[in-house]
Amino acid sequence: MQRAQRNSLRLLQWMMAASLALPIGLFAVAAAISYTSTNDTADREIERTVDVAHEHALKVFETIDRSLAELNEVVRGLPDDVIRDREPTLHRRLKRLSDSLPQLKSAWIFDANGKALVNSLVSPPPDLSFADRDYFYAHVDQSIGTFIGTALTPRPPYQGARFFGVSRRRESEDGRFIGVIQASVLPEYFESFYARIGTDPGSFFAMGRTDGAMLAHFPRLDHELRLDPTGPVGQKIATRPEHGLITVAWPSDGIERRIAYRRVAEYPIYVSAGLETSAIRARWLATIGQHLVFGIPATALLFLLLALALRRTQHLQAEAAKRREAEEALKHSQRLEALGQLTGGVAHDFNNLLTVIRASVDLLNRPQLTEERRQRYITAIADSVARAAKLTSQLLAFARRQTLKPEVFDVGARVQSLHDMLATLLGPAIEIVMQLPAEPCLVNADASQFETALINMATNARDAMRGQGRVVFRVEATTTVPDALVQLSASPGMADHGFVRVTVSDTGVGIPAARLGRIFEPFFTTKPVGHGTGLGLSQVFGFARQSGGEVTVASEVGHGSTFSLYLPRVPPDLLPQRQAPNTAPAVAGSGMSVLIVEDNIELANFAADGLTQLGYSITLVDNATDALAELVVDADRFDVVFSDVVMPGMTGLDLAQAIRERGIGVPVVLTTGYSQVLSQEGTGGCDLVQKPYSIEELSRVLHRAARIRRVRDGAAE
Structure with a gap:
């Protein structure tokens, strides 16, 4: 019993000692954690503030x-x-x-x-x-x-x-x-802005040049301030010249501050924001003071509050971590949904086309095939390839990555020339009204893409009217443009002659307001499965944007829809150029020497065999470096260079540039299925053959390039 009592007394003594030691230890730990947390929080606030000051300064100077x-x-x-x-x-x-x-x-x-x-x-x-x-x-x-x-x-x-x-x-x-x-x-102006965002006690802002001259300062000073680049502050900035976080005594008043600085893009300007270290310590002391108020009279209560505070903090951090995980999962799901929609739509259409091609090839391999059936299967393969090329063209047009072939043409005349095609497309139950201007409305755009855009808008109108109603095609010159084109039309040299507006109005069911924002998305369609790809209006959108224009839609449920396509107008004194028909026959080579540069061996052999049968002399290399070496050794034995654009190492554009720099007079014809460089910078003056191409089309382009060279060389002599 006594032993039990002694043990109880000893336990009480230990508890009494612990009642003093534990609060002191807890207070020391809490003070250290609070100090670190306060400084970290201040650093984050300073960095966010300097980000705001940097963005403000960057926008102002830009x-x-x-x-x-x-x-x-x-x-x-x-x-x-x-x-x-x-x-x-x-x-x-x-x-x-x-x-x-x-x-x-x-x-x-x-x-x-x-x-x-x-x-x-x-x-x-x-x-x-x-x-x-x-x-x-x-x-x-x-x-x-x-x-x-x-x-x-x-x-x-x-x-x-x-x-x-x-x-x-x-x-x-x-x-x-x-x-x-x-x-x-x-x-x-800057100081007023800093005063508005620097409401915390001890806030500090400065904007100065890289040579140390101060331009703006908050709090404001009555005397001119200059920071010595060789001084303590300048030396610390020199170690990390783009951005950083330092603790310094500012030379103007000797007050120690925690400062973040950042250079404003390419301008010789720094912006800085910070807090006085005394203000940061005041925050910490205020926090510690609160602990002392409750800790001295009731250490047990302080311990409980600290335990609850720690548990609450852990809970909040766990909730924040779960929220971040949920947000990342949602973003990942959205990305997968968009990717699935895109790949699913493309795979559906291409699988249909590949099925036709595969079936036609299988049927062509059957014995005792009649000439009529053989021709039918070959035609089906050709038509499927053309449709696949058109689908790729629509995808690139929506992404604004297609290499367009602009030409000057009269929009009114082009719309009028499509009247019969549109009548067949829309059907006899739909009335077609064309309101065309008397004066020419010229634009510089891809005529084929324009016709495709007009047909896509007409098809959309037909489906909206369920095959019966009235469609009005109207062409007019206008200076009234949607908001997206206001800045373009106001820029010097851009759209100086206004715009040409092509409107397609129908009497269909209209589009609900909730769907207006999505109608130009690829593969978005309200039609049943198998009745539309959802690429028609997206092609119109991509063509308009890539041509420097815009497309808008106005619709009301039950009262039809009006699509308006805007294209920059060109001066009326420019006449449209006639284009050679694509159905022209192949041109015989007659011994013309062609250097083919293609890294895809199957495609290279296809082009070489086809041209050889037409009488061309072919030299085949699989990279631009070897092609340039062939030209350097003996350029006179080649009449033309036919090169792919996208190749490992030196591209086709690089090859064309190297040929010009070396003074080699051999013309270059480029080919590509897609190249972002071409879509942004053009072909560099070279002729372009779009993949997929036919041997007939290739022979015409090669022959034309070689003929232009002979004419130019003859004139030079």
Whole structure:
């Protein structure tokens, strides 16, 4: 019994000692965890804040840069006398620019002597020279792109707040310096923005140049500040020049701060944001103070609260982890759904085509086949290949990755020429009305893709009317464009002659508002399975966007739909070029020598055999490097080079460029089924044969390229 009592007393003593030691230990651990957590939280807040300041500065400077570029285009090639004559008009334009951008104080155009030709403040500008301003003399000796100057005080008679200049060089056509275009930017615009986002105690913001000159500062200072690049702050930034997080005593006031900095893209500007370390410690002490208030009178309660707080934190983190896993699972599911929809639609159509081809090949292998049946099976194979090529073309058009073949044609005449085809397509129960303009409406686009787009819109109208109703095709020139084309039509040199609008209106069932946002998606269709691929309207969308235009739809359930296709209009003095028919026969080679460059051996043999039968002399290589070596050794033995575009190592475009650089006069004909480089940059002046191609088509293109070379060489002699 006594032993049990002693044990009980000893246990009580241990509990008493523990009641003192445990709260102290817990408080020390909690203080350390809280200190680390407070600093980590502050670092995250600082980095988020500097991200906001960086995005703000980047958008501001990019906006100013674009405005200066536009002003430069306005006065490009204009002598100073002409600019002075247009000074009132240009003054109003500059004033509208400065009024529309709150960060701008003014905008200027200077001549080569530093005198203002135009500014946004007064008209006409006083006869003063600003050649001593950094934003001017920085451009005199060489072209340095966009220059951002130091903070300056307005020169009398101009007054107002301090500013810093953002300027660009004006050059003549031969590269001589002829002046400067400059925008005066208000530092207080940035400081006001920093004041709005820097509401926490001890907040700090600065924006300065890479040479240490400060442009904006929050809190604001009464004196000009310059950061020494060789000082402590500059040395730390130099170790990580793009972005970083440092703790420094700022030179302006000696206050220690935790600062994040980031360079603004390619501009020589840094933005920084931070908090005073004393403010961060104050946050931590405030947290610890709360622990002390409850810890001293009731250590047991503090322990319980800490345990509950830890459990709550673990629970919240676990919930957050589950939420992230759910979000990732949802994104993955959406990606798989989109991929499944795309591959499923493509696989369905291609499997149908491959079935026809496979069946036709099997039937062709049967003995004692009649000529009529053999021709029928060959025709079925050819038709299936053509449909497969059209399906690929539609997919590339929707993705805006197809290499289009633009030509100038009259939209009204082209629509009129399709009248009979449309009548057959729509059927006798549908009335066709065509409202075509009297004057030519010329566009520069792929005529074949345009016809396909018109047929797709007509087919959509027919299905919406269930084969009976009225379709109106209308062609007109317009300057009223949808919002997506407003910026394009306002850009200098783009859509200067407006747009041509082609509308297809039907009296069908209409489209519900909930589906309007999806009708241009690939493989989205409201038709039953087997009655449509869902690629028709997506082809219209891709063709319009890739041609620099737009397609819109207006519809109301029960009142039909109107699709409007917009294409940039070209000057009326350009006449459409007649194209050679694709059904022309093959051209005999007559000994013409062709260098074929193709890494696909089956396709290379196909082209070589077909051309050999037509009388061409063929040399076959499987890469561009070997082809270039053949040309360097003896280029005169080849009349033309026929090269694939997409090959390992040197591409077909690279080969064509290397041939031109070496002065080899052999023409180059390219071929590809798809190339993103061609869709973005063009063919580089080379003829192009789209895959899949026929031997007849290939022979015509090769013969034409070789003939052009002979004519050119004969003229040179």
